[in-house]
Amino acid sequence: MQNQNGTRWHRRKDARPDEILAAAQILFIEHGYKATKLEDIARAAGVTKGTPYLYFENKAEILKAVVRNGLLANITRLEAAAENGAGPVAAQMRLLMQRWNEDVQASQSSGLVKLMVAEACNFPDLARFYYDEVILRARALLRTLLTRGMASGEFRADLDLDETVQIVLAPLVMALLWEHSFARFEAEPIDMVRHIDHIHDLLTRGLCTRG
Amino acid sequence: MQNQNGTRWHRRKDARPDEILAAAQILFIEHGYKATKLEDIARAAGVTKGTPYLYFENKAEILKAVVRNGLLANITRLEAAAENGAGPVAAQMRLLMQRWNEDVQASQSSGLVKLMVAEACNFPDLARFYYDEVILRARALLRTLLTRGMASGEFRADLDLDETVQIVLAPLVMALLWEHSFARFEAEPIDMVRHIDHIHDLLTRGLCTRG
């Protein structure tokens, strides 16, 4: 394969692994790990069957790299975004949710969560990694925020921290899973910004009227 | 292969399909559709490779039967449980959530949701079925309750119905997914009754202190 100057391509030499991972991510999310053929990944990445093996031990390692790459970057950016907040905690929380959403959209990584849910049982060490490096860190982030809010009197003092963290995260995670499972059947696509506002509103103020 | 009577076969035509589906459900949920071998299903059901084909056309049909069987029964029981409620709507909602949980536990069907999330893309008509017959019906149920609560003044009048339904369902569904993905890494198992109470409490009263 030669470009029009007659010289071989070298430009993308270092980009290859990432191109393969990008292709693999899309296909793994779309069809699951087992149902995705390595040849499809290769083709989608613009290379041939043998090439992925130059960069990755085997198919399982590609999956692991996909997940590690995608999610570590996400959570790291999220942690950065959570630093040095000021003002009412509820507002900080809302901001953080929106930031996180923007980041997920930008990084195309929403489906990784679905992938992890689907494959957690088949890749225990990957699941462990995800639990330790993503779930626990995300929870810690939220827990800090909640604690601050409870300390300041903004949030109810009788909340169970662990439970509350789970419950707050649930609608956010579900929205991601939804996008890669049943969203296509909906009449109109979800407006995530608006949806997150609703989540924030409902979680902070509750369903019930204030008596 | 002989059973304990020294006879070669069990001869239980009527029970077989359900035994096969039960075995398949466990394995599909645990490993996903593709990664589950038919021979494993057969062995788990106490029969040999060929037997499932006496009752089901092929592997895909077994998956469909698993999902249809399990979920239709669930949603139907849920709808029955939702009828003729009286008293405060919030209390009715709490009761319904707990009923649903009991039913899911009893029917061993919690993992079906994970299965559907994982395989929605590979089985579009099954996903459609799930969307139409499970998701929409579950939403309708909740929407009725919310509407009633809003009409009675118990719930806030400014809620967006569609959004709220999604958000209320999210923690419930997430709890199921959790059980079949990362729950094993937690220090202690989730007490679902307690968890649902927390969900109900947080959703009805909100995070914030009143006033």
Add this chain to the structure above:
Amino acid sequence: MQNQNGTRWHRRKDARPDEILAAAQILFIEHGYKATKLEDIARAAGVTKGTPYLYFENKAEILKAVVRNGLLANITRLEAAAENGAGPVAAQMRLLMQRWNEDVQASQSSGLVKLMVAEACNFPDLARFYYDEVILRARALLRTLLTRGMASGEFRADLDLDETVQIVLAPLVMALLWEHSFARFEAEPIDMVRHIDHIHDLLTRGLCTRG
């Protein structure tokens, strides 16, 4: 299975094997030996999977019985028809050809030849049987006729007997094979009586004008 008198059927007890063979013959001819399922034979014979095994050792024995039954009867009747002919040999030959055709039509056995051609390699002893008991006997019959014709001066004296026998039989056999292979593509069905007359005419008189 009971008839309307409440008594079990016994009437066809002895007919069972023949019914099975009749069904098998049709299916073997239509699809070949391997492609015919024993269950299809059973169903076509109005019995269930296990029943053929009450009368036949296995599938191969059914094939052998089909061929033996069908062809032995044919050749025997043919030999009977060939006896005590009088008058011109060419006319006797014509009569024999037409008789043979009537017999084949009546006995529904035309496809057996195709079956034997198709399966000769896979069933050497059956092929041997067919060669010895059908082909050789049919040849002998024709050879007798030809010899008589040559002796009487009716047929050319310079004919090679073996070769001539083969060549005379060929169009007759081909017509049978044709019926079970490509006849369906023809615009109109073959009129066998007429076709045999043409065969007889061409073979006796030849293509060339008499000069």
Add this chain to the structure above:
Amino acid sequence: MQNQNGTRWHRRKDARPDEILAAAQILFIEHGYKATKLEDIARAAGVTKGTPYLYFENKAEILKAVVRNGLLANITRLEAAAENGAGPVAAQMRLLMQRWNEDVQASQSSGLVKLMVAEACNFPDLARFYYDEVILRARALLRTLLTRGMASGEFRADLDLDETVQIVLAPLVMALLWEHSFARFEAEPIDMVRHIDHIHDLLTRGLCTRG
């Protein structure tokens, strides 16, 4: 599996499909379509199970390729051989028959006819192809010759063209079928050149003495 160079593969993409078809042809003719295992074809072609699938969609496509390849080439060469004949038509016919025989011997394709007869019912479109591209074209060839002979007064004018074509072809085709079914039981192998001469002689001059 290693070749004699100690390397694992032959690496001969261009030759492979034909090697596979050649192996398949022999086995299909010998045992029929169903009774031939793909692994046997592969082994006979010097490759392993999976390799045929690099070049052919599935087993049925291999059969189709075998037939198409083999027969189209034959009929095409036959048509070429039939062009620009001169002299007595009977002599031309004899020459054509011998040419055809030489071609069939050289191309090892004699068994394809048997294969088609055996499998016509199971592969209707292949049979259609054979009927259209081989049978009809062969008939047309012969019909031309016969017509010429009748016009020139060499052949009888009262011949039915369609019938005659069928009858002339029959002994030629039967000889091929014979070779792949019962020839092995004969005391001595057929001398095809001589056999064709006999066919030609009998068909042109007829059985009967003149006069």
Add this chain to the structure above:
DNA sequence: AATGAATGAGACTTCATTCAT
């Protein structure tokens, strides 16, 4: 570095055959 022909274990599925009822 990249290719892609080839491999071969392994999955799905079929079906001749058995035998308790």
Add this chain to the structure above:
DNA sequence: GATGAATGAAGTCTCATTCAT
């Protein structure tokens, strides 16, 4: 005699992986 649930060997086809080029 008849049934038909069950078996399990065997066949078709797939695809992760290898390695000569």
